[in-house]
Amino acid sequence: MVTNTPRYYAAFRCLAGACPHTCCAAGWEIPVDPDTSVRYQTLSGPLGERIRTFVETDPEGVPCFPLRGESCPFLGQEGLCHIHIQLGEEAPPLICRTHPRFCYDYGPLRERGLCGSCPEAARLILGENMELTAGREPGDGEDLPPLLPPLLKARETALSLLTVENATLSQRLQALLFFANEVQVLLDDGQTEALPQLCEFYEEEFPLLSSENLPPRQEVLKKCLCILEGLSILCPQWQELLSAGKTRLGKPVPLPPHSGERAAAYFLYRHWLRGAWDGDVLSWAEFAVLGTVISAHLSPCHPESFPETFRQFCQELEHSEDNMTAIQNALWDKLSLAEMLSVAAW
Ligand code: SF4
Structure with missing residues (x-):
């Protein structure tokens, strides 16, 4: 596939505990993707128990972490994710591992970018003129949309x-x-x-x-x-x-x-x-x-x-x-x- 990516994309680093407007307290429900959901079923220890207690199913049938106020229930007072701290960076749901990156496919073209809702991404987006880097990734993608x-x-x-x-x-x-x-x-x-x-x-x-x-x-x-x-x-x-x-x-x-x-x-x-x-x-x-x-x-x-x-x-x-x-x-x-x-x- 052919890819487009803004030049600033690679410079992104999550601010984690230093983030002034963390995405873990943005009022968004946190969906748990199927692969992560399966892993959580067999997770041992107190955190595994706690995760299974918290996971709910939303009205569309998607497993998710319900919010506490505007925050994820696993966000600690120090501004860090307890699942990430205790189980490693691959343990949180997919959405948490990929945010604030977006990826849209248009047939054989894939476009990546950073969401302006993240303060560090916003700093990068507003910090330089939009310049796209073309690349290639494995796979052919779907048919070319005529437009x-x-x-x-x-x-x-x-x-x-x-x-x-x-x-x-x-x-x-x-x-x-x-x-x-x-x-x-x-x-x-x-x-x-x-x-x-x-x-x-x-x-x-x-x-x-x-x-x-x-x-x-x-x-x-x-x-x-x-x-x-x-x-x-x-x-x-x-x-x-x-x-x-x-x-x-x-x-x-x-x-x-x-x-x-x-x-x-x-x-x-x-x-x-x-x-x-x-x-x-x-x-x-x-x-x-x-x-x-x-x-x-x-x-x-x-x-x-x-x-x-x-x-x-x-x-x-x-x-x-x-x-x-x-x-x-x-x-x-x-x-x-x-x-x-x-x-x-x-
Ligand atoms: S909003 Fe951005 S910088 Fe802040 S915690 Fe989320 S991903 Fe990290």
Whole structure:
């Protein structure tokens, strides 16, 4: 299989007990994969007994560790996992051994990355421009989804729009939305053969938009915050941030250099190719803009600023398929392109 991996991926090291926002207390249920579940059945000693006492079956029939408040029951006060400490790094469930890494297969292509919900991963994601390393892994993968090659090329163009020199972040995000909208029109009309030409055009021309006829930004931003409040909320701190964000509509948003474009690039890399399955790329470009703009808008409401609001956005949205489906639907049905262009204009 051919693989893509961001360059920063290999630099990731879990902060373990020094982690300020450990994933073991993020409010996520911890599923126990079948292989680990079998091992736990025969595990001897007091910890084996304790694990078997704790494991429950969720409503979908998946064995899991139920949460204690927002935390895994095996998270110790020192911020370390007792299963890992006592039985070794291979002993916790698969999800704990692999987090915060993600891996998506698109037929013969595998893409790996780090989830922005982890503070150390967020530091790496925001710390350098997105640069992909191509590689190979054993296996052929499934059949090639027909939309994959044109969408890969279009993603390259989309990513390049985020780094155009002499343009503001706002202008880059608006250009991305314009481009994604045109890609979507071609996909909807079944004219994917015209995509390379469209990409070429956007690689040479950078569209600049007047904000004059766009819907009022404050109102649209408030609407976005209300939509996010209507999703499942994992951590109460996110609800507090969204509420605080409503009280500072219209106020300036200071952003550390490059953070916005790198956040947007992360969202595009991670989600754009979902379009290879369902033919929707506009929503994922809009999601990239939404995640970047909301993280920026909320950043003055948190002492750790943009890296933390970006991290919380990722934690609340990207780890819940229900929330991802709900936000994709909202971007289709409740927010127009003009409204998203307005949100991007600051
Ligand atoms: S959030 Fe990231 S750094 Fe923190 S404990 Fe989890 S994997 Fe490690």
